[in-house]
Amino acid sequence: MIVSFIRDRLFALFSLRLVVSFASFASLASLALITPGQAAAAEPSEPPEVEARRMVHILGYVAADYGGAVQGGAITNQDEFDEQLLLLTDAAKIASRIQPAIPPPPNASSPAVNLGADVAKVRALVEAKAPEGDVAAAAGETRAALIRVFRLAQAPTSLPNAERGKALYKEHCATCHGETGAADTPRAATFTPRPASFLDPQIGEAMTPFRVATTVRFGVSGTAMIPFTFLSEADHWDLAFFVTGLRHTTPPASEAPSYALAELAVRSDAEIRKDLAAAGIAEANHDAILADLRTRAPYVDRGSNSPLTIARSKLHRAEILLGRGERDAARSHIIDAYLEGIEPAEPAIRASDAALAVTLEDRFRSLRSRFEAGASPAEVSSEIALVMREITRAEAAVAPSRGGRTFVSTAISSAGILLREGVEAALLIAALLGLAAQAGLGDRKRYVHLGWGVALVLGALTWLVSSKLIAISGARRELIEGVTALLAMAVLFYVSYSLLAKREVARWMKFLRERVSKRSAALSLFGVALLAAYREAFETVLFYQALLASNAPVSAAVAGAAFGAVVLVLLVLAYTRAGRFAPPQVFFKISSYLLYALAVVFAGQGVAAMQLAGVVPLHPVPFPTVAALGIFPTLETLAAQLVLVALAVVALVVSRSGSPAPSAPQAAAPSAKPQEKAEPPSSSSAMAGS
Structure with a gap:
């Protein structure tokens, strides 16, 4: 009998068939909510992500089992209560180890995560025998923070x-x-x-x-x-x-x-x-x-035709092809994963979680960069795994809300879409209108208004075509974005480069009057306003389609869009009105720099879009990503922007030296009329046309 007992104990300890069995605990909480005591004491050598997931497990147990230890402010099960405190001690140790691995907040408005303080808050509630709901809420907030900052699947x-x-x-x-x-x-x-x-x-x-x-x-x-x-x-x-x-x-x-x-x-x-x-x-x-x-x-692929499912399939196929040594075929599947999977889903993702959309695109760009740099199949697989993890988060973000979106959340999302997508176009239009007014060329402002007006009409037609007639594929979308951005950059360069070389107000005004009075230059104002505004209108259409497809109240979307439109109009009016009171030379400088800066931004964004479409090669360089400025860590995007920056520096240096500046295409002005030669650099004449 003793031998049998020993045999049974050894079997329980060492047989995999037995020791991996699920066991319950005294409070009969869900197995899935039980957390390990010994296992919670993580090895310091484990990666922060593993320890973070272990800590999530501990907090899940605390949230679920606290009610079995405390009722009505009194301890009902001392063993369970002691176990809660022991596990929170383990959680505090894990928090101290993984805190340095938490990335800084993405922006100043995002709260910093202090795991030690968060765990201490949960422990204080447990020690105070607080209501079960309070403990569960505090533990849940910390779990959510862990999942977010460590991007746990x-x-x-x-x-x-x-x-x-x-x-x-x-x-x-x-x-x-x-x-x-x-x-x-x-x-x-x-x-x-x-x-x-x-x-x-x-x-x-x-x-x-x-x-x-x-x-x-x-x-x-x-x-x-x-x-x-x-x-x-x-x-x-x-x-x-x-x-x-x-x-x-x-x-x-x-x-x-x-x-x-x-x-x-x-x-x-x-x-x-x-x-x-x-x-x-x-x-x-x-x-x-x-x-x-x-x-x-769970076992049925109900969304086999959904974009994110297609992205998964393409990436999985790319891994297989890469393992066989078929790099060209693998590259095609990686590009298709973005164009046919991630890109079509981006509006819906961005409407739900803009930061997640940026992260997903950054992950994919990193995958492309590593692949193009000749990374090994194992390294590429690691990058694909990171993309897959973000796709999983995206699937959760775009899943239909059971209660639908609230009026307030929809209105905020709607306003955010218009402000985010429209601010570049608004600044450009404001700068063009301000320059025309300062130079006394108010009649040419109609070309700017005509440009953005036509862009809005084209945006409405895009809505109709994309929702009723033709689906806009990821490849088409990237090509449209890339081509319009590069064309806008070219026209902006044409309009703004020569202004950088004009140092005095009189020369600025003379140049504008000579150039903008020409029919071709007036058409350039129309063209740049059209291209910049349509590029943003195109993006906005896709984002609003995704927002309305997520059970969002239409009235809230309209209210948010109206608010965003009012803000953009006020931005344009404020800029143009400021030109009436600012010294002409200061206003001309600011406007010229702004237009040229937008040309640099469009250059980076245009090349990046063409890279994502697979048209332009992608060579990674160690450099931060600032998408709002068109800055991406690739040789091609940075080179395009650096060329424009170098030309601007040359123009400014030559301007200060008093020598004629190198001309932009067709930048040489014809002889001025005699009466314009004597025009003084005063603000009174500058405001005649405003």
């Missing part, structure tokens, strides 16, 4: 495999949890605490695949379950989705609300029931719908 990067999940469960879990998940096996009776029953409603309603996968990855404290480090990340997800669906034996509904895989991974049954109730679906139908969402929907 909350869903699989590919569809889970039901058969693989079933096989893994049978091999590693069924001995203790039973074939049905009821934890009624003879082996289960030998453990204290007893393994969790996945059929227990209290446990099952709170489980999510993400929490189960995290538990599988890090193990469970005080039980025979160790971290499943011998399984791959994909195996963790396969097993997690299978376990979450075990309790659902009701025949699946033939029709169920559509949830993205990224949503199913992080939403519990209890949360989905609330969604269904809010949608007016009878409670009697909830079990059948949940059965569909847990046992069928």
Whole structure:
């Protein structure tokens, strides 16, 4: 009998078939919410992302199990309470190790993340025996911050495999949890605490695949379950989705609300029931719908034609081709992944999370850069994995909101779209109008107004064509953006370069009157206003289409757009009115520099768009990205901008030396009329046309 006992204990400790079994804990919280004690004490050598995910796991346990330790401000289970404090101690240690790895906030308005202070706040609430909701909220905020700053994947990067999940469960879990998940096996009776029953409603309603996968990855404290480090990340997800669906034996509904895989991974049954109730679906139908969402929907590619799904498929295929040594074919698939997958989805992503859209594009550009630089297949695969992770986040961001967008959030998004996309065009139009007014050429301002007016009409036609007649592909979109940006840059260079060489107000005015009075130059004003405004109108159309497709109230979108339009009009009016009071020489300088700066921005943005379309080669250089200024870390974009900057420096140097400046195309002015030669550099004559 003693031998049998020893044999059983050794088997429990060392047999993989047994020690990887799921075990419960005293409060009967969800298995997916249990967190490891020993496992929580992470090895300092682990990457910050791994420790961050472990900390997410700990905080999930604290949020879920606190109610089993404290009720009504009194401790009801001292062991559970002590365990909460022990785990928060582990969380504080992890926080101190990974805090230096947190990147700085993207801008001054973004709050800094202080993990030590956040964990201390949760601990203070626990020690004060605060209400369960307060502890859960504080822990949830810290978990959300960890997931955000370390960009932790909350869903699989590919569809889970039901058969693989079933096989893994049978091999590693069924001995203790039973074939049905009821934890009624003879082996289960030998453990204290007893393994969790996945059929227990209290446990099952709170489980999510993400929490189960995290538990599988890090193990469970005080039980025979160790971290499943011998399984791959994909195996963790396969097993997690299978376990979450075990309790659902009701025949699946033939029709169920559509949830993205990224949503199913992080939403519990209890949360989905609330969604269904809010949608007016009878409670009697909830079990059948949940059965569909847990046992069928995760394994069915419902969005095979969705852009982000196409991006995944193309990137996966690129990896395979690269492994075979077919670099040219792999390159084509990588480019197609962006043009056919990421680019068409960008408006929807940006409407939901502008920062995520920028990050996703930066990740893809980094992938292209590494690939073009001749990175090894392993290095390219690592870059693809980073892109895949951002795609998963994007899928969650663009998933349909169950309650729809609120009026306020829609209005803010709408105004943000117009302000973000329209400010460059507004500044350009303001500068052109101001220069024309200062030079006494008010009659030429109509060409500027005509240019942006035609651009708005073309934008409306683009809306009609793209929504009713022809889908604008990613390749077309990048080419349109690139060509219009480069054409606008060329016309801006033509208009503004010679102004940089004019040092005195009289020479500025004479040049403008001589050049802008020409029909060709007047058409240039029309052209640059048209190109700049249409480029922004084209982008704006796509973003508003995505916003309205996300259950956004139309009235809120219109209100936000109206507010944004008013702000842009006020910006133009403020700039042109300022020209009436500013010294002419100062105003001319500012306007000239502004126009030329916009030419530099358009040069970078135009070349970058052509690179994303695969038309222009891409050679990476170590340089920061400032998308708003058209600055991207590639040799081609920086070279285009540096050429313009160098020409500007030459013009300014020559201007100060008093020598004739090198001419822009057709920049040599004809002889001035005699009466213009004597024109004094006074502000009174300058304002005659304003």
